[in-house]
Amino acid sequence: MTHLNSRDDCLTMDARDPLAPLREHFDLPDGVIYLDGNSLGARPRAALARSQQVVAQEWGRDLIRSWNSAGWFDMPKRLGDRLAPLIGARAGEVVVTDTTSLNLFKALAAALAIQEGKDPARRTIVTERANFPTDIYMADGLTRWLDRGYRIRLVDTHDELAAAVDEDCAVLMLTHVNYRSGRQHDMGALSALAHARGALVIWDLAHSAGAVPLDLHGDGKDGGAASGADFAVGCTYKYLNGGPGAPAFIWVPQRHQAAFSHPLTGWWSHARPFAMDHGFAAADGIGRALCGTQPVLSLALVECGLDVFDNTDMAAIRAKSLALTDLFIALVETRCARHPLGLVTPRAHAERGSHVSFTHPHGYAVMAALIERGVIGDYREPEIMRFGFTPLYTRFSDVWDAVEVLRDILDNERFDKKMNIHARRDAVT
């Protein structure tokens, strides 16, 4: 994409972009270039009418009857079945429920239980120090409470990761695309390594689902990441555009469902929730990954996000995502070349997710200035500016315009790191 030397070139790319019409499915504010869909996806237009339908009709008019008549009870499974193809999963293997943190807790508990039945001496959970912290905290909470000698081994480098998956490793627990760096792991290779060494693998797909092709059952030949995963969890409010804090998902492949057990056994995971038995009996199948009553309204809007994906496929999304991130990297590195920006995200396509991170010594202040100018990315310690690219609604010309604003800010403003403030060089104060 480095041949794109002008805004007109970008407009030409937009005109040729087969995904361009999908932007119409989203409500995006004027004057904003939204590059934070990796944190909170934009609003599908349909979500407003759907929320009115749930509130006014399903809740207001039909009241308690909507648990059946509007399909509220079945939503976690029905939406799971809708989401499944986007991650290469099958129907009956995914539920949309609870939070990513809680779903990871369930998956990790289940994985440890399976290992205790198979190879009970294994006592480490291997993950990265750079993993999204809640994943580490949940593992910490679980293992501390189990109090059976489990240790969490935090590793810093890829080589160290491979070495850490040894005969003591019960579970390898990784996030596919890192929230900060945007680096994408080789899911198939790491899963194969773990399996070869007797470990189970849990993947957190928070920054992957809806952004990069996934092939949880496949061999990667169709362009998805070959998986070999044992369990996976993820988020619906980033690239899947499900709405703020929308319920998360968990994938339990059929081969592990009979052995899937965890401590969060609420009534929704019961085989017969309305029998009101005092004895617990886990539901068959994916239902056992549920726990309690779900937030219906937030859950319902997840479907509006999933609906948009019916108009395209993950291969097309991935192709555009790489074109957008390639363009952004090239434009920043050429047009902002004299500024101290450091690319954090890998250049190799196979190692890149759908966001790009650059460091800048005054990253916080630069991002604040960008946001003030309507270019919305976000900031993560230390010094990292994140820019997310959602092929469903981000245009090539948006990339051009965002880089121009960045260039203008860097060329014309001065930053005081200590104060985390910024001011125009020509400002009075």
Added chain:
Amino acid sequence: MTHLNSRDDCLTMDARDPLAPLREHFDLPDGVIYLDGNSLGARPRAALARSQQVVAQEWGRDLIRSWNSAGWFDMPKRLGDRLAPLIGARAGEVVVTDTTSLNLFKALAAALAIQEGKDPARRTIVTERANFPTDIYMADGLTRWLDRGYRIRLVDTHDELAAAVDEDCAVLMLTHVNYRSGRQHDMGALSALAHARGALVIWDLAHSAGAVPLDLHGDGKDGGAASGADFAVGCTYKYLNGGPGAPAFIWVPQRHQAAFSHPLTGWWSHARPFAMDHGFAAADGIGRALCGTQPVLSLALVECGLDVFDNTDMAAIRAKSLALTDLFIALVETRCARHPLGLVTPRAHAERGSHVSFTHPHGYAVMAALIERGVIGDYREPEIMRFGFTPLYTRFSDVWDAVEVLRDILDNERFDKKMNIHARRDAVT
């Protein structure tokens, strides 16, 4: 209320009812008498506009900025502070988050940890066999996974309950108002008993919050149930009218907050969630009862339910609730006297919550017939018809009309229990 002998008497009661104007805060469908607010509260009118604001403006226009600008991050605590006075709690002691099941899990885990530090030999969790099943399932899940010899002791009678709280009892875990019978426990007496015997007490307030006065810090002199509770959890979608599946609440009194620990340590419970430390450090105060990212839209609507309570107080709500349930019992027992209805709910005011349950040999079919005629209650095995009374929107004339429909159905329809169907006696088929 047994002196009310006609619909006109009920209309007179409505005309004199100081809470009558509050019905205007709710959207209730025409032709429906809604007696199921104990399962799903009716929709506050304000919820529609609020949902549009969250979806169109906060999510759609302000996007990621709303985590701060619209106060999304603070909502669990802010709504907890709004809810606190309704249960006799203080600011900084309640959060609205997750589900009742999960909050009970946190409270029970914390209570067991406190007991292990104080009196580690105690190994039973005492509860009722008739408790709402998910409470028992969550206790089962937790203790099974702790694998440290905990037993759940299920008791059947009040006397047995008192005897079961012995020197082996770590935690007494009860629901204040039973979901099926509508029976209300003497919270103060049972808490005092437990404390005298060295146990901690957790109360599930699912059928109490917003329905009966609670006085979690008090001595009951102001009309609330004297508490002595150590922890409490509850539901916002029943009498608090927060919307279908809206997030639940958990109360941790200040005296227990420093010792409050549980395994569900997601990033929202971290002292500095955005520092992205890999080491977990629990937040001070009630924040440590949080876990992961919350479903913003469902959470936001909880406030519309809480707002209605600003127009009254729990003493007035309780007075009307007892008047409504007294009237319902009296009318059913006089006007449907020749039918085999059995009152399940206690007659004594101190032992009654805000719903009334009657058995009928064909309870399921009778309830189906009632619902078909627009009188919406619900059914719980075995043979129990539940009728919930929400003083914020239920009228005395609604009670009269509901009983008249019940009488007409019982007088004029025949039921076949085996088929769970009903048909008019004069119907052709």
